[in-house]
Amino acid sequence: MDRQARLFHSIPSAKLNEVLREGLKAVSEFDDLGLEMRRGVVYCWLRKEHDRMWGQQPGYVYVEVSLGEDRCRVAEMDFAGLALTYRQGTKRPRNELAARLLAELYEVTSVPLSEYTEGMFFTPEVLVRGDITPGAIRLHSGT
Secondary structure: OOOEEEEEEEEEHHHHHHHHHHOEOOOOOOOOOOOHHHOOEEEEEOOHHHOOOOOOOOOEEEEEEEEEHHHEEEEEHHHHHHHHHHHHOOOOOOOHHHHHHHHHHHHHHOEEHHHOOOOOOOOEEEEEEOOEOHHHEEEOOOO
8 A cells, every 4th residue: 555645735715615525636827847747736745834835825724635655746846936937037037948957957856755855855845646536635723
């Protein structure tokens, strides 16, 4: 039997009942950077503190996700963020070569969750392949 992972995912509190009823769909709202590994995934966190996107904003809550480690890959979110910054030309000059190289770095340094060790990445994000069913999700109690 595959080892189970306990992950966190932040959502707008207005969507909580929908997520608990219908689960999380593997439809990214973010640029996939041209990488297959970023398609058909749900983005999660190993710890709430890793969430530098939405979790600290008012109106967001965390759900806990429990699923098999074999569905999870960990990558350095900062590489993806920098790649997007160069691709979009926000905060940095638009540079498609820099974006492509950073996306490649993001991909080649990613590891299966079973191989991840604490501190390997500054901002580890977990890419969970496929939808996450309602039975694998519960509201995070805050402890």
